[in-house]
Amino acid sequence: MDVSVVIPVYNEVDNVAPLHAALDGVLSGLGKPYEILFVDDGSTDGTSKELADLAGVDPHVKVVRFRGNFGQTAAMEAGLQYASGEAVVTIDGDLQNDPADIPMMLATLEEGYDLVHGWRKDRQDDLVLRKIPSWCANRLISWVTDVPIHDLGCTLKVMTRDVARELNLVGEMHRFIPILAAKRGAKCKEVVTNHRARIHGTSKYGISRVGRVLLDLLTVTYLTRFLVSPMKLFGAVGFACGATACLAGFTTIAMKLVGGVDMTGNPMLLLTALSILTGVQFLAIGLLGELITRIYFDARGLPAYAVRETFNLDDGDGPATLPVARAA
Ligand code: UDP
Ligand code: MG
Numbered sequence: 015m016d017v018s019v020v021i022p023v024y025n026e027v028d029n030v031a032p033l034h035a036a037l038d039g040v041l042s043g044l045g046k047p048y049e050i051l052f053v054d055d056g057s058t059d060g061t062s063k064e065l066a067d068l069a070g071v072d073p074h075v076k077v078v079r080f081r082g083n084f085g086q087t088a089a090m091e092a093g094l095q096y097a098s099g100e101a102v103v104t105i106d107g108d109l110q111n112d113p114a115d116i117p118m119m120l121a122t123l124e125e126g127y128d129l130v131h132g133w134r135k136d137r138q139d140d141l142v143l144r145k146i147p148s149w150c151a152n153r154l155i156s157w158v159t160d161v162p163i164h165d166l167g168c169t170l171k172v173m174t175r176d177v178a179r180e181l182n183l184v185g186e187m188h189r190f191i192p193i194l195a196a197k198r199g200a201k202c203k204e205v206v207t208n209h210r211a212r213i214h215g216t217s218k219y220g221i222s223r224v225g226r227v228l229l230d231l232l233t234v235t236y237l238t239r240f241l242v243s244p245m246k247l248f249g250a251v252g253f254a255c256g257a258t259a260c261l262a263g264f265t266t267i268a269m270k271l272v273g274g275v276d277m278t279g280n281p282m283l284l285l286t287a288l289s290i291l292t293g294v295q296f297l298a299i300g301l302l303g304e305l306i307t308r309i310y311f312d313a314r315g316l317p318a319y320a321v322r323e324t325f326n327l328d329d330g331d332g333p334a335t336l337p338v339a340r341a342a
Contacts, residue, residue, distance in 0.1 A: 016100050017041065017048040017120065020093030022086050023065075023107035024055040028214035030064045034075065036113045037105075041074070044117060051076045052107070053093045056083035086218070091183040102178040104171045108215060110138070111170040112208035119172040119205060128177045128200035131192045132168035132207035139211070147224045155231055159238065161196045163204060170207050173200075180316060186226060190234045197238040198320045241310075242318050244303025248296045255293030262286040 019037055023030060034050065041048040052065050054077060062079060069075045078092050094102060101123055105111045115132065122130045137145055148167055156163050166189050173191075177200050181191060196202050240247040262285040269275040269282065277283055311318050324332070 016098065017044065017046055017103060018097035018099030018101070019048065019050050019103040019105060019116070020053065020090065020097055021051065021105055021107045022053045022055055022089030022093060023057060023061055024083060024086070024089070024218060025057045025059040025061060026107040026215050027057070027060040027064055029107055029109050030061055030068065033107060033109055033113070034068050034072070036109075037116075038072070038074070040113045040116050044120070047099075048074060049076050049097070049099060050074050051078065051093050051097055053077075053089040053096075054079040055086065055089040056080045085186070087183045087186050087188040090188045091181070094178040094181060094183070097175070097178060100175050102173050102175055104169055104173075106169040108212050108217075110210055110212055111168070112210065115170060115205075115207045116172070119170070119207075122203055122205055123172045123174070126201065127203045129171065129173040129192060129195045129202045131163070131165075131172075131202065131204055132170035133165040133204050134168050134209035135164070135206045137165075137209050139209075143221050147221065151224065151227050155190075155193070155227075155234075158231060158235060159193050159197075161193050161202075163192050165204070166190065166192060168207060168209075176320075180320065182314065185233070186230055187234070189227060190230065193234055193238065199322070200320075240303075241307060244307060245300035248300030248303060252293045252296035252300060255289045255296060259286050259289035259293060262289060 019041065021033070026033075030052065037050050041050070050072075052068075052075065054062050054065055065075070065077045065079070069077050076096070078096055080089065080092070090104060093104070101120055103116055103119070105113065105116075111132065119130045119132070137148075139145055139148075148165075152164060152166055155161075155166060169188075171191060173195065177195050177198075180198065181187075181194055183191070187194065192202050192204075236247070262282045266277055266280050266282040266286060269280060270277050321332075
């Protein structure tokens with residue numbers, strides 16, 4: 015199994031050479047073809063020159079250099095798309111993850127998993143600013159999504175090429191890879207990995223990421239539960255509004271007929287009108303959502319399902335974009 019190691023780097027000038035040396039030591043011992051794919055996310059500190067030099071001396075090193083800083087998710091996604099190995103490893107470029115964990119994770123993948131993700135059980139980061147918020151976020155996300163994870167933020171992961179290609183990471187979704195993969199049927203396994211303090215360079219994120227992660231959790235919940243049929247969400251809310259409108263409307267009329275309560279001065283009439291309006295709007299959003307979903311899948315050229323394997327089918331038998339000839 016060929017191995018690709020994907021590393022997003024942004025201003026890691028003092029880290030890339032030692033990381034390359036460590037990766038080289040580990041990967042050359044695997045006895046398998048490998049590539050080390052750096053994605054330079056618009057570094058301005060000399061990282062680009064370091065990477066060009068490394069690529070000059072080591073043909074295993076491949077570099078994708080962005081024109082500007084597009085963020086860790088974009089860099090990760092580019093790496094996942096450019097990677098050619100059957101097994102794709104992702105690792106931070108700051109030496110906090112330990113390349114020595116890679117052989118163990120590859121072996122776990124070969125046991126039949128689609129994604130093996132790290133758990134920095136003994137994490138070497140600030141307690142108050144990093145570890146506690148991260149612990150809370152992980153518990154919450156695990157509970158909301160019903161995916162058992164301890165550490166979403168660990169970049170050290172190993173996945174099959176199929177999973178890597180279809181993740182379609184945008185925004186800051188690199189933090190949700192195990193959730194996105196699990197919801198598409200990938201067999202995932204969490205393994206404890208080593209973690210070290212950052213020695214060179216600085217972290218690119220502060221405490222503000224907590225709020226952004228919570229917002230992303232909303233997005234992920236929506237994407238994993240309602241992407242294929244948004245009407246199920248918005249339609250339900252629309253119906254609830256409709257029911258409220260009926261109830262409030264009848265109450266208004268009954269109050270008028272029975273008690274002689276003035277209709278225009280009755281707040282129930284306002285509730286009726288508001289519920290009708292919002293209900294219609296939710297139904298319309300649901301319909302638009304259904305259209306957008308169809309456009310989304312069409313535009314990506316990928317189906318709304320994920321194929322694990324096929325039998326007695328050849329390339330070209332299935333939809334043009336699907337890898338079908340992968341019978342076990
Ligand atoms: N990174 C990147 N683009 C960015 C920010 C970060 O490619 O805009 C890279 C960074 O160089 C590092 C990895 O993503 O290799 C993780 O970043 P960092 O160590 O700052 O995150 P932390 O470990 O503090 O969560
Ligand atoms: Mg780091």
